Amino acid sequence: MVYAAEADPLCYPGTTVLRNRLDVQDQAGLDEVELALFLIRADEPIASGALDYAHYKAIHHHLFQDIYDWAGEVRAIRIGKGGNWFCYPEYIDAEMIRIFDDLAVANYLVGLWPHDFAVQAAHVLAEINAVHPFREGNGRTQLTFLAVLAEHAGFTFDDDALDRDRVLGAMIGSFSGDEQPLAALIADIIA
Ligand SMILES: Nc1ncnc2c1ncn2[C@@H]1O[C@H](COP(=O)(O)OP(=O)(O)OP(=O)(O)O)[C@@H](O)[C@H]1O
Numbered sequence: 001m002v003y004a005a006e007a008d009p010l011c012y013p014g015t016t017v018l019r020n021r022l023d024v025q026d027q028a029g030l031d032e033v034e035l036a037l038f039l040i041r042a043d044e045p046i047a048s049g050a051l052d053y054a055h056y057k058a059i060h061h062h063l064f065q066d067i068y069d070w071a072g073e074v075r076a077i078r079i080g081k082g083g084n085w086f087c088y089p090e091y092i093d094a095e096m097i098r099i100f101d102d103l104a105v106a107n108y109l110v111g112l113w114p115h116d117f118a119v120q121a122a123h124v125l126a127e128i129n130a131v132h133p134f135r136e137g138n139g140r141t142q143l144t145f146l147a148v149l150a151e152h153a154g155f156t157f158d159d160d161a162l163d164r165d166r167v168l169g170a171m172i173g174s175f176s177g178d179e180q181p182l183a184a185l186i187a188d189i190i191a
Pocket of ligand 1: 081083136139140142172175
């Protein structure tokens with residue numbers, strides 16, 4: 001997805017196309033290979049971990065390692081979408097550590113009824129989305145982590161039930177503080 005961003009050293013000069021390991025310099029071509037390589041990695045077992053910030057970064061690295069040298073690394077520039085600016089880069093680490101500390105205190109949402117899991121997981125996802133730690137690949141990392149979190153808590157997670165437009169609408173709503181559509185979406189895809 002194309003971001004509103006400052007001049008970005010990660011992009012080819014004079015473009016908004018991210019430098020990539022395949023050296024594809026047009027956005028349509030990059031979108032195509034990025035999706036193909038992502039799908040291969042998404043099909044592999046996802047890195048196991050402690051459901052902490054390091055694990056979250058390892059998931060991003062796993063998914064995007066074939067495409068970007070900086071896979072698993074936090075962005076260094078300010079970015080936003082649709083008029084919403086995400087966390088400034090200098091505060092990303094502190095915010096992510098806080099979010100994952102809260103998740104640990106909540107015992108990783110284990111032992112909850114599905115409705116309560118959905119409400120609390122929606123809050124975690126909304127917070128991570130507001131931080132948007134990576135330059136690209138945040139949405140796919142969020143959903144992959146949600147699947148890991150749901151399965152760890154004993155739920156099954158139905159990827160196929162994810163509707164892109166519904167996810168987008170729910171995430172945008174959550175940015176403005178309305179987490180209910182995101183909670184309803186999560187409740188619909190876990191069992
Ligand atoms: N205007 C917005 N405000 C808040 N969040 C947004 C907005 N537009 C998109 N998002 C969220 O940002 C995430 C997408 O981030 P990013 O483009 O880095 O990830 P991606 O994996 O490359 O893209 P996608 O999720 O579209 O496949 C998604 O969770 C999406 O719902």
